[in-house]
Amino acid sequence: MSEPTRRLAVLGDCEPAAAMRSAATAAGARLVEPSESDGIVAVGAAALRDAVRAVANGDARSVPVFPVGDGRHAVDPDTATERLGVWIDGLDGPAGSFDGFSRVAHPVLAVDGAGDGRRRFAAADVAFVTATPARISEYEIAFSNGEPVSVRADGAVVATPLGSDGYAAAAGGPVVSPGGGLSVVPVAPFTTRPDSWVTTDDVRVTVEREEVPVALIVDGTRRGIVEPYRAVRIEVAATVDLLTPTTETG
Structure with missing residues (x-):
């Protein structure tokens, strides 16, 4: 044989x-x-x-x-x-x-600028969360195709379509279909009219307050503390083909 x-x-x-x-x-x-x-x-x-x-x-x-x-x-x-x-x-x-199957190109995020010189990859999401519970920090979220925005919140999440129905959705963000872009969501923002965004480009998140340490969480694993006033760049570094069944075979 x-x-x-x-x-x-x-x-x-x-x-x-x-x-x-x-x-x-x-x-x-x-x-x-x-x-x-x-x-x-x-x-x-x-x-x-x-x-x-x-x-x-x-x-x-x-x-x-x-x-x-x-x-x-x-x-x-x-x-x-x-x-x-x-x-x-x-x-x-x-x-x-x-x-009987179709290919879906799924984005993988690369995280740069966390302060330790290492590049990390995320399949689901990248989160910035205050290390002390229920403490607010301030974040600048910058998109390549528009003006940056500042938000006061417990944190912020950038999620791929694969992760958009997880922590990002729990924080009030949209569930994004494959190919629809990245979901960017403040966590418990200090406002009565919170915003969230969907972008197809890279995102830069900067912690703008020193009073409260902010942890970097990549796919659910804590990866250290983010330095204040230093932008962390999150970009689509690659795409991976996921296979899903067609309607006839699903």
Whole structure:
């Protein structure tokens, strides 16, 4: 018997991930690490964020990602198991031709200027939050296509479409469809008429008060304290192809 030529990485530690690995080998795929794969199956929200960041920062090959789970962008596990063979077969096609699935280019954010010289990637969101609960700071939010705005708030969130239904939505921001841009939302703003924005360009956020330390949170993980008066740049550094089923197969 010849060696399987289709190489698949399956990320996730849960029982559905184990089922996806079994389905992949049954469909003739060879299980490998993301850095060697022709496609990635990400089971669960955490695995999806890991997969998207890995493709963006070069730890994985630039390959399609198949999200599995109960999230807005994911395929439910039963459908995924049934359709996995079709998806794997498409990996052999020119540029990946997937019967019953469509590609959605998902943005990955790069965060620069946090003060430690490191560049970080976010699949879902970047948040600025006062380190002391219920304390207000002041932020300048600058867009490349307009005048900067200043807001007094507990924090601010910049979210991709993948993350726009999470912390950003809880803070009152819009849920953005794939390709619709980035959601920018103040957290608990000190105003009776709060604004939020959707932008397709990079964003710069500057902490304009020294009284209260502000933490930088990238995809839910605290990454240090933001220096006052130093702009933190958030830009779309890459896009990753996510696969979603068409109406007929969803």
